[in-house]
Amino acid sequence: MGSRASTLLREEEIEEIKKETGFSHSQITRLYSRFTSLDKGENGTLSREDFQRIPELAINPLGDRIINAFFPEGEDQVNFRGFMRTLAHFRPIEDNEKNKNPTASEPLNSRSNKLLFAFRLYDLDRDDKISRDELLQVLRMMVGVNISDEQLGSIADRTIQEADTNGDSCISFQEFIKVLEKVDVEQKMSIRFLH
């Protein structure tokens, strides 16, 4: 037979993912199909190599950081739930969600969680602070060899100076949020689906 019976998605799982991430039924099945096509080893999980096989991701200067965002601390494989949970950060915020019950747990695609995703791209050692060194490393990834160390250093210094309010020469998540308060995060960190 042609179907991959052992890894077909069950209805209950689809419901759980729907509740957790807010994706629609058809979006989940479509992304599941994408997940299985990336999963060359056909063992139900993706490794870093599976992501790196996507040429457009491999040429992205921050490709490795983005891939890293899918893997929890210390792990080398991500299953479909984890995959969806990370992708959920990029779901557009719908208007009817903004007025939802405030005591319900925060949706994965809230403004705050989108900012947290971006923050974690900078925070290399996951210590909830962006140090000057970490900022320099990420900047270096984005510009390659085209900017000198001194220039890059001054860019990093200026950025930290503008953001740092408590004087510890690092950017905490709160300071990060403050710096970006005027930015339209909802639009910049959202990907529209076609259905």
Added chain:
Amino acid sequence: LLDLDTQALSLHTTWNSFLLSLTDWATLRIERGVNKDLDSASEFEMSDIFYFARRGVESIMDDEVTKRFSAEELESWNLLTRSNNNFTYISLRLTVLWGLGLLIRYGFLLPLRVTLAFTGVGLLVFLTSVIGLLPNGRMKNFLSEKVHLMCYRICVRALTAIITYHDSENKPKNGGICVANHTSPIDVIILASDGCYAMVGQIHGGLMGVIQRSMVKACPHVWFERSEVKDRHLVAKRLSDHVQDKSKLPILIFPEGTCINNTSVMMFKKGSFEIGATVYPVAIKYDPRFGDAFWNSSKFGMVSYLLRMMSSWAIVCSVWYLPPMSREEGEDAVQFANRVKAAIARQGGLVDLLWDGGLKREKVKDTFKEEQQKLYSKMLVGTQEDRSRS
């Protein structure tokens, strides 16, 4: 180095759209920057990372390249479970229909076709060896043509390939090179049953090797030893020697270098376009509703692939012979290759991609990432230079 530059600078779908959106974003940033303090050293913002993050996650959700290396997903169902990944039990009637189809395909069609295939191949090997004994001359060429055509036509029946040839007045002539998009080894049979070509390829062992060695007895084909394949000059020399001899048949080449799933045409390797012969482009488009002809070589071996082909309903395809093209003044091999590729893609209704089909197995070159880094850096630093000038 020059052709890397050409590759990096050429326009194509994904690359172009990325650059366009990057320059749009850059323009917006520069406009914003003009209103900023003249003191600030650069335009870097912490929100710059959003752009790369979003592009990255977009490519994870869907990208233009990886899906070309696996079979196309069909909207409708043609009673073959292999075409529909979401196959589950739906209704009794559907299952009965499918079961009936299974019986017909495996019980009746498959044995018939396998017999035909063996006949075709066997005859090819036997008759070409016999013809090889004849002295070179018009008689030999005539017989060789007839034999090749007949055997390929038997093979076409063996696959139940229903082929529509368009624009046969443009069929390749002696001394030319025929290039076509590549989806499966069946492409060869489809083209060779309508015209005589000199094949190009590596000598294999086993049954393939036997066929190759006997074919070359009847008329000249260009077979390379494995060691010779690496030597690009040798390959080019042999090919150009062949095309210069007008008595020899046109060469058949698939410049993509690997099988693509028939939804797009990927980068053409420039080797065949450097030789200077007239190029006859051919577009081959399979109708996926009857059976997917794409050979996913990492998933299926040749034999299991052929068995799958022979147990499909039929292979329906269209072949368009496009008007011949030559390299123009001031055009280099890569540009010529891209021009031919665009013509084939247009005719066959395929997406024209600049990505290399070799990405099926290899990693993408770092130069593309470096291009992106350069562009971003220019944005950061470029605005500074404008400032100091004003």
